[in-house]
Amino acid sequence: MSTIIATAAINGAHQLVDRAESAWRNALVTKGSGQPVGFPNTAYFLPVIYGVTGQKVETLGDVAHAIAKCREMLPPVMKPEDALLSLDPVLNAGMAALFAEEIIEAIRYLEQPDYYTKTEDPIDDNIWLGAADDVILRKRGVEFVDGTAPGFAAILGAAPSDEIAVKIATELQQKNLYTFMSAASGDQLLARQLLRSGIQVGWPTRLVPFGPDTSSTVFGIGFAVRVALSFGNVIPGQAKSLFEYCKNRVYAFVMALGEVSEEWAATAAGALNFGFPVIADSAIPEIPNAIVSNVSQDKIVNRAIDVRGLKIVINEVPVPVAYGPAYEGERVRGEDIYLECGGGRTPMVEWVTSRPIDEVTDGAVEVSGPELDEVPAGSKLPLAIVVEVAGRQMQDDYEPILERQIHHLINYAQGVMHIGQRDIAWLRVSKGAVEKGFRLSHIGKLLHAKLHQDFGRIFDKMQVTLYTRTEDVLAIVAKAKEAYAARDARIEGMTDESVETFYSCLLCQSFAPSHVCVISPERTGLCGSYNWMDCKASFDINPIGPNQPVSKGQTLDPRLGQWKGVNEYVFKASRGNVDHYNFYSIISDPMTACGCMECISAILPLCNGVMTVNREYTDMTPCGMKFTTLAGTIGGGVTTPGFVGHSKYNITQRKFLAAEEGIKRLVWMPRSLKEEIADLFNERANEIGIPDLLNRVADETVGTTEEAILSFLTEMNHPALSLDPLL
Structure with a gap:
């Protein structure tokens, strides 16, 4: 390994540990050793420290042991001309850096309780979300379980322009990856670049602004550690098992945008312990399959995926907007609403029903009533989405399985928001989606494409009709409620x-x-x-x-x-x-x-x-x-x-x-x-x-x-x- 990057990482680790110790000593004077510390609503104390060492940091007094561990792991400060005989000193320095970052952030929570929002989304005067609480961990962890989220990118820095920032973020979203953002490149922050461009950030859109400092990066590493401890039965303190679990099951990588500072280098060295490679757009010394540098911004996402060994499967869907799970949490609000259906404003219902095979025309999509381009912006319409399926393998018991997919399949369309199911559904379509050519008929087309793709084994043909006249929708609601009641009675009567x-x-x-x-x-x-x-x-x-x-x-x-x-x-x-x-x-x-x-x-x-x-x-x-x-x-x-x-x-x-x-x-x-x-x-x-x-x-x-x-x-x-x- 180059002594240049090793020197930077070790020096950066010393800087972070010094900062952590200084912040801790100042807090001791004002708060006392018994003052509780930690990240709000999380079960794993300071998770990186706890996961690696088994040591619980619950009070300022406990921080003393963590600082001592940092000092123990820190190798001597290097000079560029010094010889580096192994990677171990750099990895140890990186781990000390992560420990120090957790201490810095825990004391920030203590002394600046409103610095982070402690929410899933930014609020009006604060975009920094801080550590994910355990409600978020459970909700998002399921996506890592079922494969809808293949992994995450921890990005330090910002893109050279807002346009490039949007391109990188959109590419990661379309590949269903989470993006964890921290640190600045000069005076630029990636989250700010996205917001200036009208891109929604937050956990629901998988573009997560942890914080503006390098130390905020530790929230991403901590998320991976908590996944291992929560779901993987990894025992705190068994560092080798923890590193192996994260490498083999939590597919993550670090992306460095801009000049790599010494603190960035230290943080990246910490990530290497967990099997998370580093991909940079600047010229830094490389380590095969661990540090890859000088990658152009238009290729950096695909290069990172290749280095990490991620398998991304994307199927084309016939809609004029971007499509994928990353858009499931997107919100359509206020002046951006072009059309609203349901949600108590109008009747709305979704119903999947079986039909004889000769009564279904596969791929047929019909809008019965006004279409999006036939109503002005800000309109409200009733809506019934009726999906009719037919096939030799189709059974009545499959209808609710297919029906349950409607919610997230519609939500995967950028600029389209869907909430609820059955006869309490709620749909909003944004002005931006309509400007790109999105119409109600595209709901039928995307349902046909995705349900055939995911469930084609159980049905042969499928057609979709979308009703937007009140009398038609109310008639469908009555029929659908009868079907819902029959389904519920089947499972309720079983023992x-x-x-x-x-x-x-x-x-x-x-x-x-x-x-x-x-x-x-x-x-x-x-x-x-x-x-x-x-x-x-x-x-x-x-x-x-x-x-x-x-x-x-x-x-x-x-x-x-x-x-x-x-x-x-x-x-x-x-x-x-x-x-x-x-x-x-x-x-x-x-x-x-x-x-x-x-x-x-x-x-x-x-x-x-x-x-x-x-x-x-x-x-x-x-x-x-x-x-x-x-x-x-x-x-x-x-x-x-x-x-x-x-x-x-x-x-x-x-x-x-x-x-x-x-x-x-x-x-x-x-x-x-x-x-x-x-x-x-x-x-x-x-x-x-x-x-x-x-x-x-x-x-x-x-x-x-x-x-x-x-x-x-x-x-x-x-x-x-x-x-x-x-x-």
């Missing part, structure tokens, strides 16, 4: 006893190798994305996919929910790490979790009951842990007695914690979760003869400690208090 086959879901095994989710009619997937019917249809559509049939076999314990065939499958699919678990219990060997769960339940011994908390709730819970800490405790594919992950819908299923008396044991939930599941919960409460049970369940307005809520439970005569002891 675990009524079927001999459950289904697996192994989507999260790319992150959590020992986790095996088995889904039954009365226990939906813990991520909330799959029920039994979905998995059955998924297997029929893709027999070698992540949803495989699991024969129940002999019933070993009907109360706990344990079957011989399921145990055998779990043992095999977990590679021998898990030999059994129970579907209906929180105390006796509950099901494993991967980190993707919507909710976590935990026992509250003093209350003789169980609390459950959803991921969106970020405050303290009565079990003494926030959701993030709970997720770190039970995630990674292990069974944790006393705790269990589950979906929101599972709370209202009859077998939820049936071994411990089910919803009679629920004594605390966040108010927002109670409101969200109220209708279905009240149905179950009526069934068991306690129609006002939800009102007897405490929430954060009552308290967030067992002692605080116990008196409320007593006053409300909560049934948990009269049940047999949990422990």
Whole structure:
């Protein structure tokens, strides 16, 4: 390796460690050693330090150990004429630089609490988002699991012009990659260049402005580390396993735009530890397959993808705007709205239905009523999107699977925003999309192209009609509601006893190798994305996919929910790490979790009951842990007695914690979760003869400690208090 780049990296690491130590000592004077530090709503302390060393940095006093570790790893300052016998000093300097950057940023959060927005999107007076919280990690982590996000580019610096900045960002979006932005080139910042050009930035568009400083880059490395700890069952402190996991499963690279400073070089050296190569547009010394330099801006994206070994698959879709998952989170607002449908403004409905094969003309798209070019900007129209499919393999059970795709497939079109499903959908089309030639008919064309591409195995022909007259839309709404009710009744009437086959879901095994989710009619997937019917249809559509049939076999314990065939499958699919678990219990060997769960339940011994908390709730819970800490405790594919992950819908299923008396044991939930599941919960409460049970369940307005809520439970005569002891 060239001593030039080694000298720069080592010198930069010394500068960063000095800055970190100075900031820490100043903070000690004003705040004291007991002052808590960390990144808001994250479970992994300072994640790079924790992941590599196993050391928890929770207070300013704890920072002393991290500073000492930095000093231990730092090699002596080099001169260009010094000989470099191995890469180890540079990698160690890079790791010290990342540790120092985490300390710098943690103290920034402490001393400048409003420096970062702590949101998914920029706000009016601040574009810097800072560290991703664990809600964002879960939501975006799923995209890395299912392949819609192949990886991320950590970009330091800015492009030579706004036009080149847009080209690079758009190329990364169209390849479905996330872009993490930090550091400046002179007085230019990439995020500012994009905003000046009218490009939306934020987590929803995959263009993430972490911060303006070099040290902000550590949020991207920390995101990768948290993926490994949350989903990969990597144990903190096992640095070799962490580096291997990130190299082999988290496909990332560093892109340096502009002159590489010494602090940039140190940060890039830190990234090399994780297997993340560096690609630069300036002339710096190279390391084969690790540092590639002097790449022109028009080729840098493709060159980075080649060096990292990413496999990007892009299929052409017949629409006049850019198309891909990176545009799914784009927002169309205010003066930019050309057309709005649904969302309470007008009727809107989406419906997939099967037809005899001779009644469907494949590829036919019709707009019945006004088209986009026939209405003025700012219009509102009713809309019904009717997708009719036919084929020898098509079944009624597949209709909701196809229908569920409409949401994200429309959202993938740049300048088109879609929210909701069924008869509560909401569509906005931007003026920019219309100027490029986008019409309502293109919705039909993109649905035909993508559904054929992804699900062509189950149907032969497909046609789409879009209705934009009120009387037509209302007639379609009535028909669609009948179909929705029939579908819901099919799954609602099923029980675990009524079927001999459950289904697996192994989507999260790319992150959590020992986790095996088995889904039954009365226990939906813990991520909330799959029920039994979905998995059955998924297997029929893709027999070698992540949803495989699991024969129940002999019933070993009907109360706990344990079957011989399921145990055998779990043992095999977990590679021998898990030999059994129970579907209906929180105390006796509950099901494993991967980190993707919507909710976590935990026992509250003093209350003789169980609390459950959803991921969106970020405050303290009565079990003494926030959701993030709970997720770190039970995630990674292990069974944790006393705790269990589950979906929101599972709370209202009859077998939820049936071994411990089910919803009679629920004594605390966040108010927002109670409101969200109220209708279905009240149905179950009526069934068991306690129609006002939800009102007897405490929430954060009552308290967030067992002692605080116990008196409320007593006053409300909560049934948990009269049940047999949990422990």
